[in-house]
Amino acid sequence: MKVLLLGGTGEARELAQMLAGVEVVSSLAGRITDARLPAGQVRQGGFGGVEGLTDWLRTSDVDAVVDATHPFAATMTAHAATATRQLDIPLLVLRRPGWTAQPGDTWHRATTAAAAADLLPALGTRVFLTIGRQGLPAFQETGLWTLARCVEPPEPVPTWCELILDRGPYAVDGELALMRQQRIDVLVTKDSGGPQTSAKLVAARELGVPVVLIRRPPLPPGVEVVDSVDRVVEWVRSRR
Known part of the structure; x- marks a missing residue:
């Protein structure tokens, strides 16, 4: 076979x-x-x-x-x-199953990256994007300070946001430290599911940071x- x-x-x-x-x-x-x-x-x-x-x-x-x-x-x-x-x-x-909200989570769901970007001005001023490099352009015009984490650099490398190159799995302590250091007050991610990148959701919950979750196609x-x-x-x- x-x-x-x-x-x-x-x-x-x-x-x-x-x-x-x-x-x-x-x-x-x-x-x-x-x-x-x-x-x-x-x-x-x-x-x-x-x-x-x-x-x-x-x-x-x-x-x-x-x-x-x-x-x-x-x-x-x-x-x-x-x-x-x-x-x-x-x-x-x-x-794999998508993520499920837990007590203490504040999640806002969006169908696309553009829809997620539209939600941000009402939620925070310092954004943490963990959506991969392809969806970044949708957030360029928000006017908000933005930290984007990708496995590999986008092409061209964006000048409108801070960029971190890193690959999971991630630990809760590390995500907490990063979000505190950068004073993140809103997280944007895709509903990828699985344990490799779920630590950011735990960190957001502990810090009281709202999450914009992009739905799966x-x-x-x-x-x-x-x-x-x-x-x-x-x-x-x-x-x-």
Whole structure:
């Protein structure tokens, strides 16, 4: 059996390790130059849209596709849904659960980065952005002091905000220290879920800092979705 594993997440690396006895090709988009590589075969770079992915799946004799991309990688998920439907190849989407508000949290939800930016003037004056580099331009015109944390620098490097380059996982003590030092009074993040970057939410709760949480994009209609690595392994093995 041959499986294309659309990766880039910790869950995808775990799956590549766990699917012993299955030929797995892990595909990484290539947006992070020093990405942590999974075990086994690795393919880096885009496919060239739906047509390129369809051609690759056909010529590579793939039996199934597992989408374990980031919950906000909507374009890749949509392409995978279209290509596998055209070729009648089984597709399973792995999405970790989103975060759940806890007592003491003050969360404001937004559907897009632009909508999140519109909320900020009423919430604070010193903003901490933890949304990745692609969504930063939506916040350029807020007029608020802004600290942005990214894994890699945006291109071009923004001059309208302070920039920190760092990669999780993060600890609560470190997030508390950073937010206190920078006098952060509003946090903006994506509802990525998982423990790797959740410490900032705990820190915001302890400091009484409001959070603007950007909602996940909707999944394509009709796709099969699970929320754990174990369920993906069961799904793959049931098709061997």
